[in-house]
Amino acid sequence: MAKPSESEVREIYWRENRRWMLILGAIWFVVSLGCGVLWVEPLNTIQIGGFKLGFWFAQQGAIYTFIILIFVYARVMARLERRLGLEEPEA
């Protein structure tokens, strides 16, 4: 197989990057503006321990999910850069 050219590599990188941004961005929207604000009432009918679920998302769950999203993104991008040979030299 022919080695992809520099511009092809960049194109693959950018396409993959945008794909991950869309996936993770959708989750970001769902847990915060979705579960925390728009659908909070139906979710509040579910009780987990002492928390109504919608309230829990708004004051705890969304924040935990945000942390996971950033680390997942950092990881998939680092892996993608390794695969495509786009890693930065260590400073």
Next chain:
Amino acid sequence: MSLTETTYWVVGASFALYIWIAIRSRAGTTQEFYVAGKGIHPVANGMATAADWMSAASFISMAGLIGLSYNGYGGSVFLMGWTGGYVILAMLIAPYLRKYGKFTVPEFIGDRYYSDTARVVAVICLIICSVTYVIGQMKGIGVAFSRFLETDYETGLLSGMVIVFFYAVLGGMKGITYTQIAQFCVLIFAYTVPAIFISLQLTGQPVPQLGLGSTLADGTYLLEKLDQTLLDLGFQEYTTSLRGSTINMAAFTASLMIGTAGLPHVIIRFFTVPTVRAARTSAGWALVFIAILYTTAPAVAAMARLNIIQTLEPQPGQYLAVEERPEWFKNWEQTGLLGIDDKNQDGRIQYSADPQTNELVTLDNDILVLANPEIANLPNWVIALVAAGGLAAALSTAAGLLLAISSAISHDLLKRTLLPDITERQELMASRLAMAAAVLGAGYLGLNPPGFAAGTVALAFGLAAASLFPALLLGIFSKRVTREGAVAGMLAGISVTLAYVFQHKGVMFIPGTSFLGDLPANWFFGIEPNAFGVVGAAVNFAVTFTVTRFTAAPPDRVQRLIEDIRVPAASSRD
């Protein structure tokens, strides 16, 4: 040792630490002054970012805002808004600006939009956002001093200024970074220790985040008890009461999120790490450190609210006698944060949602965090720690903002626009002078707060969301957007937002000049002024796209710049 003496020792020790760090981390080059030599470890930068980010408002006021003003669920806008922005920052902004690899935010806007006009407009937007923000920090420093150390407001503010002056002028970003790391440790310790104690006392659960969902001594869930208690007093239910409407809450959350991703003093922190990869993980670490406080705050809010109510009404119908109120209660009355008025003259304090019969006439938001250790009967050193923590939060944010302001002046206005021929050493001197001037200016505004100082912190987010964020985002993700589009968009976004705030809150917040009145009936779709940034951002995007359609595409070198910042490194395969 008395409480005041203990507080002096603890605060004095923390200040000595900051000065020691300042002396050890002087900046020798502009690269060190602006971006700490780009050698900060991502975890360390995460800590510094957390301190940079969490201001006096986060530390002192936020739990009270959630627990009192916004009555519980409504306060979620701050929790989600001020953390969700980091996801946007990590995915859409920070890695690309780090790759671009220069010193300031206006510098990127100027280069990407191939225009000194764009650079200068970005500097103006940056200064408007950052100055409104820094006034709040200066006030926080003065207030923390005057409450805990029994000095007057002016002395407190001046002491704070001397400390910031010392490390910010000597060390620039390098000095600020290391002091912010120390300040983070102080503030997070000071925030979590009282929270753990109060959670243990109420629920027997040492982790406040879990305590919030646990049961009280009588076997009922804490949140259920709080809901019921508030309903009995005539308030709305804690876990469901909206702030305004669902649309308002969504707009408020979104404004704070994109404002976070557009605030220059946060963005420049990501210029200090060695690689693009480090910028991403560093955003994750920053959010971890921020989340420690931001997931504890709602627990503090609910627990302290319940504690205060139970102090006033230990058994249903059995109200606290005015004569028997605890010592801490009297102390905080003297500061004006608590106030009682025995309207029915029965010698007891009735707390109620009805302003006609409510006898707890003053209950300041800040009291939840400030009086928390005393309400829970914690030792003096914990109370002293809260003072040091509040000061650390205010100082670290003030320093970060001052660096953003001074580097925009010395680097973007002087070096890149007015005097491109100055040498490295002259620019370093200029950046120190700009920093000194910024500290003095902020101190002056702290001593003579203009009329608009009250609602400023939330406003800074709206302004950043409406002006800088769209220009940065489109600068990275669109090759087609032109300088004319970006300049028109930034000006339109910031003007619309300012106009909306002014028309409801008064021009420059001067009472009586608000021509539409601060009435919810006049709000656009029921969106309150502080939540308007997202609409301003939408206006910015619309104007940018429209103007772009009618102007010539950016030159080739800009297209290449965009290609270049999108990828961390050239392919190493060939």
